[in-house]
Amino acid sequence: MELKYATVLIVDDMEAMRKINISNLRGFGVGMILEADNGQAALNHMKQRKVDLILSDWSMPVMDGLELLSQIRKNPAWEDIPFVMVTAESERSRVAYAVRSGVSDLLIKPFTLGRLKERVVAALNGEIRNRVKSKELELEKDVRISPNTSSLGSTTQRSVLIVDDVADNLTLLAGLLKKDYRILLAKDGLRALSLCQSETPPDLVLLDVMMPGMDGFEVLKRMREHPASEQIPVIFVSALGDVESQSRGLGGGAVDYITKPVQPELLKLRVKNLMQDVRMRQNLQDDYQQMLENQKLKDDVEQILHHDLKGPMAGIFSLAEQLLANPRLPSAVRDSLEMIEDLSTRSLDMVNNTAELYKIESGSYTLKPEKFSLLKLLERLLKTLDSTYKSKGLQFEIKNLAGEHSKVECYGDESLSQSALFNLFKNACEASPVGGKITARLDIKVDHIEFGIYNSGVVPEDIRDKFWRKYVSSGKNQGTGLGTYSAKLMIEAQKGQIEMQTDDSSDLTRILISLPFVI
Known part of the structure; x- marks a missing residue:
């Protein structure tokens, strides 16, 4: 433009x-x-x-x-x-x-x-x-x-602007600092402001107070009113040693006030310490650059996950589902297709989980609720889980307390619910002993659906208080600790509630969920 x-x-x-x-x-x-x-x-x-x-x-x-x-x-x-x-x-x-x-x-x-x-x-x-x-x-x-002038470890020589109307004072201060810093000199306030607001401003200013035309206090005031010089640290170097002058200088934004005659070693130490602060502040620009690039990388990954992978995965699942509808398929082919269907479902769930979780965490997720049957969603999930954990001999049961013919319809994001419930059921399957039973209970209340996942086994005591936290896992060699964390965020993003209860005496764990429903 x-x-x-x-x-x-x-x-x-x-x-x-x-x-x-x-x-x-x-x-x-x-x-x-x-x-x-x-x-x-x-x-x-x-x-x-x-x-x-x-x-x-x-x-x-x-x-x-x-x-x-x-x-x-x-x-x-x-x-x-x-x-x-x-x-x-x-x-x-x-x-x-x-x-x-x-x-x-x-x-x-x-x-x-x-x-x-x-x-x-x-x-x-x-x-x-x-x-x-x-x-x-x-x-x-x-x-x-905006480019950084120097990072913390840079060897670029720092610059000091010395402002004084007396040539001998300029010579003295320049002589003390020229070995370690690039020195700029100004004999009046206007020249000092011009240098401070140029394309190559100094890193630090040593400023006299008593100067003709424009005194040091006025120079500092004008520096603080301009974005190019607003943050440049200023040390007053003045023959005025009274408390009023020092208070006025420090109150106006100077970082230090040194009285003349200066003590060379103390001056050099003060300048050195301030330059450390200057380097740290300027190094922040590199940190900001890295933060912005990392954020863009996250956005790019989300783009790839949401668009480049989600479509093909959904296509694989749909194709496998269509082929499985043929009753004449040989048993071996049917088994392979069911495995493809299962793997594509889990892969699609991982894509949804990663992309949507990032949106929720970053505050960019917008809920667009639609009506869907929680009962049908559960039936699909448990069918997949039954196949996945067949070797463990788990028993799955759905108890629809709302009535045999009730569809138990929710009002939310079906894809998000599938991701959340898959993670919760997967967690229950992994925690259950061989031959254990996992029950899903559904009921309709006044303004919400109550849904519970019940499984044998209890949550280890050391992680109960942090069960929903990110990266918390126990007893899983390849566990990421993201499953329950992401499930909680996804349920709450749909205006739902979720809690975990564990009963040592009954050796039972319950996940209780409430979601808005449509009558």
């Missing part, structure tokens, strides 16, 4: 930041720019007109950027709009949550004008997309995000 035809919505609670970004976007040639001071105001804008790109700050009152992102991704009309989050957020778990929530790109403060333009152009040209994919979304190119 050409920039002159694009509509970009800027969301930031700081008016100064909005003005700067509006000016920058106009300089890029963006045709229409909207602004909002919080997420709710942004949503109001979007209800009134089409938006091609959202450039949002993270921390805002009323509704922050993360909640705005969540609201955007939940709306089918907006879910594909590129969403670029501008942030200084350093908590990995929160950033990971933003990635899972569908952020298109992360622009880490401080950023240069060039990086901002690169990200805006990439987003509007479709080079980045939200990670929450619709069913029709095709596999995409690798995602690009």
Whole structure:
């Protein structure tokens, strides 16, 4: 999309930041720019007109950027709009949550004008997309995000900007630090701001207070009002040692305040320690890149599972079912077809389980309930399980307490229910002793269906409290610990409830489920 035809919505609670970004976007040639001071105001804008790109700050009152992102991704009309989050957020778990929530790109403060333009152009040209994919979304190119200036282990020399109107002071400080850092010099505030807001800003600023024209406090204030310099750490180096000056400097956003004359070794240690923080913060960009790429990989796997494997598996199952309808099939052929039918059912179940579970976990699953017969679903499942566990000699029974002629119809996602119940019955089969009995009980209550799975054997005591947790397994060499975890999520995704009860005295385990029903 050409920039002159694009509509970009800027969301930031700081008016100064909005003005700067509006000016920058106009300089890029963006045709229409909207602004909002919080997420709710942004949503109001979007209800009134089409938006091609959202450039949002993270921390805002009323509704922050993360909640705005969540609201955007939940709306089918907006879910594909590129969403670029501008942030200084350093908590990995929160950033990971933003990635899972569908952020298109992360622009880490401080950023240069060039990086901002690169990200805006990439987003509007479709080079980045939200990670929450619709069913029709095709596999995409690798995602690009703002380049990192250096990683934690990089040998790139860090830069220090020294700002002082006295040449001797510049010479002294530069002499102390030039061995370890690339030194930039500025004799006044305007030059300092120009360097800080350039395409190659410094990693750290040593700033004098008393300077003609623009003092250090004003320089710091203007730095904090511009996205390119907002997060650059500043150390005041001043002859003013009174508490009021130090409080004013630290209160304005400086990370340290050193009085002249400086003590060389202490200055070098303070700069070294701050540079460690700078390296760690800048290394976050690499982490964000990896998070975004991992998220895209998950999306791509979901795409392959849901579309590329599910169709052929369903076709195999259907073909085997049609062939088995022929009563004249030789016994050996029938046995082979039943095995194919069983294997395709289990493979299809694995596909459904993986793809749908990911959607539920990521919050992108949307329930589209339909009426289906739980009784018929159980009959199909138990037939498959009877064949699978024939060597174990298990006995299967269905008790329909709702009445012999009741269809016991549910209102939910049949495919999801099949995946959940298959996992629960499979778990029951594996836990039951040889020759054990597994019973499925069905009953209709006022507003739901009660369904229970009863099997011989008890759940080991050490995993009872964490039976539904992810990766919890006991006594299974190849167990993943995902079966009961995924079943619980799938039942609850259909507005159902599920619980496990185990009775040591009766040597019995019960899985009790309730699901909405249709009369």
